[in-house]
Amino acid sequence: MSQTGPSRRIETRSVHVGRTADPSGAVAPAIHLSTTFERDDSGELRSGFIYGRSGNPDRVALETVVADLEGGAECIAFGSGTAAIHSVLYALAPGDLVLAPRDAYHGTMHLLSTALARWGLRTRFTDFLCPDDVDAGFAAHPALALVETPSNPMLRVTDIGAVAARCRASGALLAVDNTWMTPVLQRPLEHGADLVVHSTTKYFGGHSDVTGGTVVARRDLAITERIRAIQTDTGPVPSPFDAWLLRRGVKTLPLRIRAQSKRAAALAGFLAAHPRIAETFYPGLSDDPGHAIQSRQADGFGAMLSFRVRGGEGGARRFMSRLRLLVRATSLGGVETLAEHRFAVEGPTSPTPRDLIRVSVGLEHPADLIADLEQALA
Ligand SMILES: Cc1ncc(COP(=O)(O)O)c(C=O)c1O
Known part of the structure; x- marks a missing residue:
């Protein structure tokens, strides 16, 4: 029972999308702490869920609303924003080139220049506001451009649509870290981005008491399945309570x-x-x-x-x-x-x-x- 519709405004969707009827009549959703899910006597899964690392109802409730707010086809919720960003980058291949901002969350820059560099991912730190730097970056055939706008901590604004056009022309993917804006203020997929990442630790949670992250993907994007597989294989998932707290936070976002x-x-x-x-x-x-x-x-x-x-x-x-x-x-x-x-x-x-x-x-x-x-x- 999804309480949504294309004409509903973001305030309404933030409250209702993904809301399901609880057998008890409870208005607030239950938290599902179970790490494993039962099969019926023929061996079929009752709910589609198998095991907590690969999915659980609280996580799906969060993923459903975040995908809806960003206008994406699907969302994958992680245990932190860093885990979400790491999984996107790890879904590329060693030797691939990433264009990343010079002025961005320092943890992302550190991840690119240490663990992912050791794995073989190449990064070109690019000033997306400097046309010569952008030309040189795209001439080097990147697999993905990662944009953060407004940037951290200098609040420099990158034109998402302009970078998306360059990515399309050169066959690169565009991922936007939308943590600072949230889909309430900015929806990068509408400007041609392929992926949107969030540290939901910030505005989604909203009360400085929960750590999380999300990746939202546009429709028909091959890399999405790899990101999902990386999450299942490496395990950086949110706990049921964290997913529940984040879904609650979205209501007032x-x-x-x-x-x-x-x-x-x-x-x-x-x-x-x-x-x-x-x-x-x-x-x-x-x-x-x-x-x-x-x-x-x-x-x-x-x-x-x-x-x-x-x-x-x-x-x-x-x-x-x-x-x-x-x-x-x-x-x-x-x-x-x-x-x-x-x-x-x-x-x-x-x-x-x-x-x-x-x-x-x-x-x-x-x-x-x-x-x-x-x-x-x-
Ligand atoms: C823009 C941005 N992206 C990603 C992150 C990392 O998120 P987390 O701390 O949830 O791993 C942060 C953290 O401050 C951030 O500000």
């Missing part, structure tokens, strides 16, 4: 991400006008270099922003030490606003400016958040 984005816009406006701030990175600012593309390809600007504090690394560290309401922690997407000195998190080889602070804006009242920023900058 549209409301949360829109409210958080509204607060982020207020904070970005305050920071952009503040004399102690050297630069503010937020595509919702009308003079941001990514503003026009973001306005065209997304339904909002998101709830992440970065800024450079005057006074160099010392200024940034002082700012961090003075925060009273914003929580000093890495990650993003939760209801509490988090701030981090990104260079310190990424380590000494990081290309991130040493005076950069990254903020994940939560659901607190914007006036309280601005008051905390103001006193920390005073």
